[in-house]
Amino acid sequence: MTDRTIKPMPRWLMTTLLALAVVVALGGWFAWYEFFREVPEPVWEAENGHSAEDMRFLYGSIGAERDAGIPYWIMYVLPRVFPDKLPGPGGNPPGAGGYAAFGLAWEAGHELPVGFTTKVIGFKRVAQNCAICHTASFRTKPGENPTYIPTGPDHTFNLEALFRFLVDCAKDPRFNADTLMNEIALSKPKDFSFVDGLIYRYILIPITKQRLMARQSQFAWIYRHTPPKDWPDWGRGRDDAMNLTKYFLTTSPMDDTLGPTDMPSVWNLKKYSSHAGTRMNLAGDSWNARSVIIDSALGLLSKAPPSNHIFLHEIDWLENYLGNYPAPKYPFPIDQAKAAAGKTVFDAQCAMCHWSDRTGTVLKVEEVGTDRERILSWNKDAAIRANNAVKSFGIERKGLVEENPYGYVASFLDGIWLRAPYLHNGSVPSLRDLLKPAAQRPQIFYRGYDVYDPLVAGFVSQQEQAKRLNVPWSDVVRVATPYDVHLRSNGNMGHEFGVNLPETDKDALIEYLKTL
């Protein structure tokens, strides 16, 4: 007979507690591994005529994956599950070509388009970097693959369509685990495990759906472009930059302004710091390049950066890269004699604004006479709120100009040949058209086709050009978006300088501008 006195059970308790601790630790490790573990990006190497630095600009993470990232395999299958929501002719669904339908710069052989970055933070996520809007595409003839210029204005990319696509997909009942997982099964790699599948099915897909749908209210204003249409689409190559800032960085209440403008080139940014009194952004809304880079990057991150130190390190790199990136050379032959004659015309007609102390400074809108809507889309109050928001993240910068905008910046003209269409809202398709009085400039034309027309210094945008250059017009209509100068904020008035020059002078001037 054994003694059955009650004893404490330290061993039993300890074993249980130990087991519990192991379970908790394992669970913690599992959660860390599957959701938070950060895998550093590969080291960028020169490729395809791009330097290692170019590759970092084109494909490198700026840290947006954590908060703005979409799980890789969801991003991967969205165009396959929802081809009916991709932009097609005129920028309206349906469209074909997967992510290429958005007019993104996409180098054949690359997993994702330029500007799409991937990073493993627990699971592989896709986000965007600056290059998505700042990589230009051109072709010198129709039977040719595009050449991509990092830091150039992405005149082919339909950003608004991408914003809408993501929200529209999330709203669709087909955005569910069964449908997406079926499509993922056709493409997943061999090491996509059963657990990965469970995580996608029960966590990532529902959360992503919810997060994308949450963007809907912030994006209500871009749905004003859909029927009944009271606003124009941005179309290819444009975005409403200041309203994006207003509604995303400051969560200001929605107003009735709109100001879609051309995506700018961001090469050679050091020119701004070497000239006194220059301002950045089309209406001079920002003090300097660094502020613009910071604000744009924060827009991509969608939240305060997890580490200001890392974030500002990236900003330093970008500032240096963009500061020194040279404007691209004109890819066709230039008639040097004509260009020399053109220099004389330029010095007499254009230099007082475009190569003088006024260059890079804000000129009153009354002086330029171009469409005013862009100016009205920003104001002192918004600037103060935005500056406060960035300050609250603990980031120091000179920031946005805290006053109501009153005019447009007189552009530096470096690489002007690749910056078509022209004027802040991209309302004039070519340099030749810009040298005509507003009434004679094209009233309706197509934006975002990338075959270049050296005769007019601009991209193929009208039927006459297509015919002359052997471009199938049906192809232009299929990919490009129509632009109507009569719609609100799309006006092509103003900047009627040099419009009365003799034709030979205009020819010479255009030839000279190609050399810049």
Place this chain on the structure above:
Amino acid sequence: MDDYWRRRYWWLLAIAIGIPLLIAIWAALRFLPNRPVTYVNIEEHFKYGSTGGYAASGFPYWIWKALPVVFKDKLPKNGGAGYETFGMVFEKNADGTLKDLPVGVQKGHNMGIDRVFVNCAVCHHSTVRVGGETHLYLGMPAARFNLGDFEVFLCDLAIDERFNATNIVPEIERQAGSLSLVDKYVVYPIAISLMRDRLLMLRNRFLPMDPASWGPGRVDTFNSAKALFNFPFHDMEKTSPDELRGAADFPSIWNQKQREGMQLHWDGNNCRVDERNKSAAFGTGTTPATIDLDAIKRIEDWLLTKQPDPWPKEYWPIDTVKAARGEVLYKTYCLNCHGTNGKDFSAPCRVPEDIASKRCEQQGKDVPYGDCVGTVKALSAAGDPAPLNTDAYRLNSYTYELAANQGMLYAGEPYRFRHFRKTYGYANMPLDGIWLRAPYLHNGSVPTLRLLLEPSSPKAPAHRPQGFYRGNDNYDPVNVGFVWQVPASDGRRYFAYDTRLTANGNGGHEGPAYGTTLPANDKDALVEYLKTF
């Protein structure tokens, strides 16, 4: 008392855990094993071995067997029985009976049942009647196999009201003997329902490219690739109809070693043999997760050095004097683009290695060496005195957008596709085993080599035929190509090919530089020489 409860406890434990465990073990043994079929002999492996496609896409074996019986009315009326009506070839067993599965069909065991699907051989083997006997040649284009009809047959099953367990399971039982209860009431009904789902998806994605228009020996390769990405064909019919018709001949796939570094596919859109093969493997039903890399590698290695079967000169002697004269003509007219001869492709202008390896990396740059073997020649470049000018549809079916999207394939694997590029012409092909590669040109629009040496214009006294029949395996040893004049023979009906239809044009590759203005006896001599390739 203690014992009583202890006993009950064990019983309860046995019931609560033991029985489900036993069922789980049984189910795991029954449904989890994945057994591919492999053959030691590489030729058998090529013909019947698995690529992994049976696992992702395979039909249950017994459904495959039942389909031609239950849906007999949907088979093409081409003569023959069952899958033969699609031009599939059944070899004979030693005892003279037909084999169970045709050449080009793989079998494997997955999810508890035997499953079958096509493999590489289905598009790359065919028969030729030589000396009164039917010979099977591996690696040649499947000149008889009508992939388009096969696709239409399968896709249309999905919308046939008879495609259900009620109609199919009894036929399976008739052929297989009685099924177990699990098979009869669970496995096959579920399999039929899953198969219908999959076929509906394929139907939605593939049928708009009109596979019935291809005819035997052809496939619209890159619209099929677009289907994988679910490009919306119905909408593209309105917005970009020109890129939706790109049917081209199946290629021969022997002698791949010598093709490394060349621009592969008809339009030369990829320089890497391994990527080209993995791309083609999608056609055998594989997905990145299920592809059987070892099995594919075996076939790949074999194809590196596999030689085409030589012209059967014991039956059809070659006139050596005539051939010698033809060789001189070949050197003048053909060698620069098509290589020294059928064995040696190192013509005077083969692209240097360093450029060949870089060529596929380039973006937006013109490709040099346009006239060399294995490089793309523009359809009509400015200033080219002898433009190629063959039918442009196959070229235009491959778009830059597709090339970009293909970079997403095999994502997450070290062998992700990196080398697909949009080109603007067709690649100059080596001519090894050219006698087995009829009809000619990329779209198979010219029935014989001799006719390829005639102009396309119907106004010319001797010209390429505007219409002919494809799918016959009787051979014309004089003109080099399959018999093309008869609509039916040997109890089979052939496919009427009309060169006037979209993408079927037989123009181009003609003019003085292409030998179509030579005297008739020179043309004969040239054809005689090409028989030695």
